[in-house]
Amino acid sequence: xxxxxxxxxxxxxxxxxxxxxxxxxxxxxxxxxxxxxxxxxxxxxxxxxxxxxxxxxxxxxxxxxxxxxxxxxxxxxxxxxxxxxxxxxxxxxxxxxxxxxxxxxxxxxxxxxxxxxxxxxxxxxxxxxxxxxxxxxxxxxxxxxxxxxxxxxxxxxxxxxxxxxxxxxxxxxxxxxxxxxxxxxxxxxxxxxxxxxxxxxxxxxxxxxxxxxxxxxxxxxxxxxxxxxxxxxxxxxxxxxxxxxxxxxxxxxxxxxxxxxxxxxxxxxxxxxxxxxxxxxxxxxxxxxxxxxxxxxxxxxxxxxxxxxxxx
Amino acid sequence: xxxxxxxxxxxxxxxxxxxxxxxxxxxxxxxxxxxxxxxxxxxxxxxxxxxxxxxxxxxxxxxxxxxxxxxxxxxxxxxxxxxxxxxxxxxxxxxxxxxxxxxxxxxxxxxxxxxxxxxxxxxxxxxxxxxxxxxxxxxxxxxxxxxxxxxxxxxxxxxxxxxxxxxxxxxxxxxxxxxxxxxxxxxxxxxxxxxxxxxxxxxxxxxxxxxxxxxxxxxxxxxxxxxxxxxxxxxxxxxxxxxxxxxxxxxxxxxxxxxxxxxxxxxxxxxxxxxxxxxxxxxxxxxxxxxxxxxxxxxxxxxxxxxxxxxx
Numbered sequence: 001x002x003x004x005x006x007x008x009x010x011x012x013x014x015x016x017x018x019x020x021x022x023x024x025x026x027x028x029x030x031x032x033x034x035x036x037x038x039x040x041x042x043x044x045x046x047x048x049x050x051x052x053x054x055x056x057x058x059x060x061x062x063x064x065x066x067x068x069x070x071x072x073x074x075x076x077x078x079x080x081x082x083x084x085x086x087x088x089x090x091x092x093x094x095x096x097x098x099x100x101x102x103x104x105x106x107x108x109x110x111x112x113x114x115x116x117x118x119x120x121x122x123x124x125x126x127x128x129x130x131x132x133x134x135x136x137x138x139x140x141x142x143x144x145x146x147x148x149x150x151x152x153x154x155x156x157x158x159x160x161x162x163x164x165x166x167x168x169x170x171x172x173x174x175x176x177x178x179x180x181x182x183x184x185x186x187x188x189x190x191x192x193x194x195x196x197x198x199x200x201x202x203x204x205x206x207x208x209x210x211x212x213x214x215x216x217x218x219x220x221x222x223x224x225x226x227x228x229x230x231x232x233x234x235x236x237x238x239x240x241x242x243x244x245x246x247x248x249x250x251x252x253x254x255x256x257x258x259x260x261x262x263x264x265x266x267x268x269x270x271x272x273x274x275x276x277x278x279x280x281x282x283x284x285x286x287x288x289x290x291x292x293x294x295x296x297x298x299x300x301x302x303x304x305x306x307x308x309x310x311x312x
Numbered sequence: 313x314x315x316x317x318x319x320x321x322x323x324x325x326x327x328x329x330x331x332x333x334x335x336x337x338x339x340x341x342x343x344x345x346x347x348x349x350x351x352x353x354x355x356x357x358x359x360x361x362x363x364x365x366x367x368x369x370x371x372x373x374x375x376x377x378x379x380x381x382x383x384x385x386x387x388x389x390x391x392x393x394x395x396x397x398x399x400x401x402x403x404x405x406x407x408x409x410x411x412x413x414x415x416x417x418x419x420x421x422x423x424x425x426x427x428x429x430x431x432x433x434x435x436x437x438x439x440x441x442x443x444x445x446x447x448x449x450x451x452x453x454x455x456x457x458x459x460x461x462x463x464x465x466x467x468x469x470x471x472x473x474x475x476x477x478x479x480x481x482x483x484x485x486x487x488x489x490x491x492x493x494x495x496x497x498x499x500x501x502x503x504x505x506x507x508x509x510x511x512x513x514x515x516x517x518x519x520x521x522x523x524x525x526x527x528x529x530x531x532x533x534x535x536x537x538x539x540x541x542x543x544x545x546x547x548x549x550x551x552x553x554x555x556x557x558x559x560x561x562x563x564x565x566x567x568x569x570x571x572x573x574x575x576x577x578x579x580x581x582x583x584x585x586x587x588x589x590x591x592x593x594x595x596x597x598x599x600x601x602x603x604x605x606x607x608x609x610x611x612x613x614x615x616x617x618x619x620x621x622x623x624x
Contacts, residue, residue: 033611036611037611040609041606254604258600258604261604262600265599265610265614266617269589269617272618273585273586274578274585277585278578288570288574289570291577294352297349298348298576300349305577305578305581306585309581309622311622
């Protein structure tokens with residue numbers, strides 16, 4: 001199928017076409033820029049929520065509850081579950097996704113996991129691209145779920161309007177989140193499995209940690225939930241709504257979206273230049289040898305490469 | 313202190329100077345390129361081991377055992393503990409480092425944690441730079457310890473000659489490692505806390521997973537250890553030694569080091585170009601507005617930026 005035909009079907013909300021378009025993103029298909037350009041005018045309408053946290057905290061159960069709540073309000077939903085790729089697993093660690101299958105027959109819910117195989121910029125560039133496809137397909141709400149708390153998750157979280165960071169009762173999780181630098185990206189904290197011992201302490205600890213951080217216009221609320229039992233879900237929804245209203249009222253929503261787009265474009269340009277750098281490095285035959293023999297140091301070599309690339 | 317004076321002290325093995333030089337790396341100091349160039353001829357002698365795995369698997373205890381084993385063989389050691397930076401914690405989550413303090417008074421052991429505050433290229437570029445400083449200071453063995461199993465850890469692992477991936481008995485850890493794509497970077501697997509139930513199963517599971525992966529010249533051995541009790545440490549050392557011998561004999565050591573240097577130089581050039589891209593994007597005043605108004609799509613914008621940067 002060509003880009004224009006696919007774009008037309010995506011715009012019409014055809015689920016198969018959307019799935020196919022996301023495969024194009026995963027593979028870094030040659031026709032992706034054309035597809036992307038064709039869909040771009042239809043984007044910027046959906047609201048995006050990121051959901052991140054360590055494996056096992058209950059992200060998939062929470063996502064299922066968020067879907068439920070949205071559908072109860074007649075809001076259409078797309079879920080993008082980000083899987084880091086591994087040749088050992090083929091990105092097929094989708095056991096937890098099965099929990100969301102209660103929504104599998106509802107046409108108002110689209111669920112898709114995404115790995116990156118061929119996309120040049122990795123997940124950091126593939127994620128906003130996939131979000132735009134879902135956005136152009138007419139979904140009201142896009143939930144992006146990531147599997148870990150590493151730097152990639154921080155990158156992915158930056159691609160959404162409201163980021164929910166999920167931890168469990170017990171100090172370990174919060175410390176791990178802090179180590180991964182994920183506290184800074186949270187707009188709302190979720191202490192899931194709050195029926196367990198230590199939930200109150202976890203909420204308090206997070207509030208103390210937040211008090212220590214830099215003052216911002218929005219202070220992330222800490223919401224205890226029990227996704228399995230359905231407790232705290234309305235409060236979580238309300239907290240996410242409040243954040244959305246704050247962003248809109250303050251003008252931050254447009255500013256942040258615009259800054260994100262610009263950062264993405266810079267990253268795209270950089271990735272293209274990086275590929276060129278690799279080509280140029282190969283052309284400079286003696287460079288690897290000169291480096292290995294300590295005749296040229298890395299900074300000199302980088303400057304040489306840069307000069308070649310920019311013609312300066 | 314100027315770069316040449318500092319380089320001289322680093323070359324003489326002065327621990328304070330080494331610590332200061334690594335701070336330069338962390339901060340991305342202006343004189344860093346000069347320091348780096350001055351030290352570069354003295355590098356390429358140390359052997360580097362990476363140690364990675366999820367928080368709590370016992371990396372610091374293992375590192376302490378590796379230090380012990382090396383010192384018993386009269387090998388000098390430097391440990392570089394990589395901490396992701398977080399304004400909430402100031403990279404100060406160093407509790408586990410204390411376990412290594414038994415070596416604090418041995419001049420043959422240098423221990424330092426590193427975060428990145430100002431370094432342009434993040435940990436991926438700061439780590440090899442810090443390794444070269446330790447190398448130039450005359451250490452025989454450099455152990456790089458990371459705190460998590462995210463993409464950053466994979467990047468860091470790529471900066472060392474031999475990578476040890478640590479898991480604990482129990483399926484969860486291995487799955488998490490698989491998700492993070494860390495299985496591919498392992499040269500040796502360590503099942504630590506092997507006195508616990510399930511250790512044999514964990515070893516077997518890993519061996520099965522390895523059997524499913526692509527065939528390579530080196531098959532990573534799986535070594536059960538108990539760092540706290542000191543069991544399996546000689547076997548671990550022997551496994552790391554075997555890998556080193558394999559690398560040397562096959563010529564992979566030189567090839568991989570050379571490829572790493574070249575990749576680093578390409579990344580440095582890319583980072584510089586990225587900074588230029590951000591400058592150029594700011595100069596193109598209407599770009600953000602055009603993107604937001606959907607007059608220009610991200611691919612067009614990136615192409616525009618690239619053309620401006622390269623003058624083509």
